[in-house]
Amino acid sequence: MSIALAQTAQHSAPGDGNSPVPRIAPPAAGLKLPHGQTLVYDGEWRLWTAGAASITIEPVGQMQKVTATANSAGVVSLLFTVKDRFESVFDTRSFCSERIFKHIEEGSRKRETNIRFDYPRRKAVLDEKNLKNNEPKHAEEDIPGCVTDVLSGIFYLGSLPLQQGATYVFPLNDGGKTVEVKATVEGREQIKTAAGTYNAIRVRTEATTGNLKKRGSIWFWYSDDAARLPIQMRARAFWGTLTLKLARIDKKQ
Secondary structure (H helix, E strand, O other): OOOOOOOOOOEEOOOOOOOOOOOOOOOOOOOOOOEOEEEEEEEEEOOEEEEEEEEEEEEEOOEEEEEEEEEEOHHHHHHOOEEEEEEEEEEOOOOOEEEEEEEEEEOOEEEEEEEEEEOOOOEEEEEEEEOOOOOEEEEEEEOOOOOEOOOHHHHHHHHOOOOOOOEEEEEEOOOOOOEEEEEEEEEEEEEEEOOEEEEEEEEEEEEOOHHHOOOOEEEEEEEOOOOOOEEEEEEEEOOEEEEEEEEEEEEOO
């Protein structure tokens, strides 16, 4: 969508003469996360119903645990079946990711992956099993002193000031080589969803290093309020455009 001592984040607005430095910023005082809520999304791919996704975040001691699911449906499921589950844990004090677990069933690809961020050794430690043949994989890659991941990164991005026209750069690791992600605040607009109509901040993200460079962009629309809920997400790549739009918010009883 990781911990240790977080570094001071830097950002720049166009024309200020500064180049953004890829760092993770500790959360601002008073940051509120949507605890006790499950954000449920409807997916659309090339005008077809693609399926549904959900995101839940909850405190676990001084950590935050983010759980996400994605399941294909309709015509898309006939073309390409998806049954994914992700769990990420990050440090509340620093926003550094500690670990991420992924159970992936995408077409014929079925894998379980554990990625642990060993900050004292500056390593991302990946252990993966191919669920079709039980073939294991172990790999280690260098990381900086603090990274985010593909899931907790959604909340990290939403925690930033998101000033109009600003650019933020931060390191993200998904078990391979760390990539630098550039996020640009493009503007504000009103977004209508099944869950309601929101004033939103639109942010475009793209990898500027690594094997994801020039592979497409992902847009996030965050509610323009203190909650900063991710109300819409859109990925555009060579295979088409996938949009996830907030359908409802389920509150824990």
